[in-house]
Amino acid sequence: MPSINASFGMIRDWNAQDADALMKYANNYRIWKNLRDGFPHPYTIEDARSFIAAAIEKTPATYFAIATAEEAIGGIGIVINQDVHRLTAEMGYWLGEPFWGKGIMTEAATRFTDFAFEEFGLVRIYAEPYAANRVSCRVLEKAGFQLEGRMRSSMIKEGRIGDQLLYAKIRTLQEG
Numbered sequence: 001m002p003s004i005n006a007s008f009g010m011i012r013d014w015n016a017q018d019a020d021a022l023m024k025y026a027n028n029y030r031i032w033k034n035l036r037d038g039f040p041h042p043y044t045i046e047d048a049r050s051f052i053a054a055a056i057e058k059t060p061a062t063y064f065a066i067a068t069a070e071e072a073i074g075g076i077g078i079v080i081n082q083d084v085h086r087l088t089a090e091m092g093y094w095l096g097e098p099f100w101g102k103g104i105m106t107e108a109a110t111r112f113t114d115f116a117f118e119e120f121g122l123v124r125i126y127a128e129p130y131a132a133n134r135v136s137c138r139v140l141e142k143a144g145f146q147l148e149g150r151m152r153s154s155m156i157k158e159g160r161i162g163d164q165l166l167y168a169k170i171r172t173l174q175e176g
């Protein structure tokens with residue numbers, strides 16, 4: 001994909017040189033606890049290499065790095081659904097802890113959804129943050145997502161069952 005320029009740097013494709021930075025920032029319990037268990041913890045250099053290899057191999061690419069001019073500092077991506085849901089996608093993201101609270105993910109999520117609607121012809125992008133993850137909910141609200149509901153007892157993390165909130169952003173098609 002073409003890089004998306006932003007005030008923090010850019011959203012761009014992953015490349016093999018990102019493995020060290022990916023391991024450095026992704027290896028963080030405070031990130032892992034808000035993500036699915038498929039996100040490794042601890043996050044090793046092998047995990048970083050195999051994730052990047054899979055991201056590079058995927059056509060079309062749907063997982064991207066959030067990066068400053070120096071290094072990758074986070075990730076953002078979508079999983080496009082199938083069959084009658086093929087115009088919808090789930091979005092996921094995380095950011096290295098030293099970069100939290102600067103508005104980076106709000107800008108990244110806003111720019112990335114604009115890009116993904118256009119690039120993949122989607123009409124709906126949604127996210128399912130854990131209900132306790134108020135920061136992520138705030139990011140979604142500021143990026144133009146609307147709260148559609150509460151998915152009660154929909155997940156289990158660290159042995160505890162919890163709720164998720166369903167947020168979605170709908171593409172507004174231009175008339176004429």
Ligand SMILES: CC(C)(COP(=O)(O)OP(=O)(O)OC[C@H]1O[C@@H](n2cnc3c(N)ncnc32)[C@H](O)[C@@H]1OP(=O)(O)O)[C@@H](O)C(=O)NCCC(=O)NCCS
Pocket residue numbers: 030031032034035092093094095096099100101102103104105106107127128129130133134135136138139
């Ligand atoms: C969620 C995450 C990506 C946020 O990134 P970020 O760049 O720090 O977010 P931003 O700075 O753009 O926005 C944070 C917003 O949450 C608000 N916020 C911060 N702490 C908060 C809290 N405890 N409760 C409520 N809102 C909070 C901020 O004030 C800001 O809103 P504001 O601009 O209205 O003040 C980052 O914390 C992260 O990677 N977390 C772990 C992984 C994760 O949760 N991924 C999402 C899974 S759905």
